[in-house]
Amino acid sequence: MKIQRYLTIFLIISTLIVWNQAYAFEPIPMNKLTEEWQFSREIDGVQIFLKKVECNDEANGIFQEMILVQFVNTTQKDFRLSWDMLLWYDGKCTTCESTDGEYHYVVALEAGGIKEGVCTAGSPGELRFFVRFLNYDHIPVLTRYAMDNFTVSPR
Secondary structure (H helix, E strand, O other): OHHHHHHHHHHHHHHHHHHOOOEEEOOOOHHHOOOOOEEEEEEOOEEEEEEEEEEEEHHHOEEEEEEEEEEEEOOOOOEEEEEEEEEEEOOEEOOOOOOOOOOEEEEEEOOOOEEEOOOOOOOOHHHEEEEEEOOOOOOOOEEEEEEEEEEEEEO
16 A cells, blocks of 8 residues: 555656656746846756847848847756747737747757857847837737747757
8 A cells, every 4th residue: 555655656746847847938028028138047057048129120121129038058068958939929829829840949058058149130040039120010019928848958
């Protein structure tokens, strides 16, 4: 009887540990984002920072606001980060039903390394995402976002 009880407790704890390794979170609410890097959270030694910035290309008439992501590895291990990006524009989740992997991101992060998004066109899409156009009012605006199934695994 005692062995069966311990086995049941062990299985419950094991299930909770495995289930808890994939995170879903809205890193920082939209109305709290600033133009400076803000700490969002740390998962397994990887710190996540975000900021909201204007990314303007005056020559082409593109004026937009973006959220940039920064990952900082505070450990001596190489990691593989992966997540699904959930984006709500004007209150409607436009990526929640995506099944083609377009919004599934993977980033390799070396020991002690930093990866961060920038405004330039060469910045990887997984490190920045569109909020709104600054010079158009009729285009939907990002109202919420979340990093779903976020995992940090050794490489």
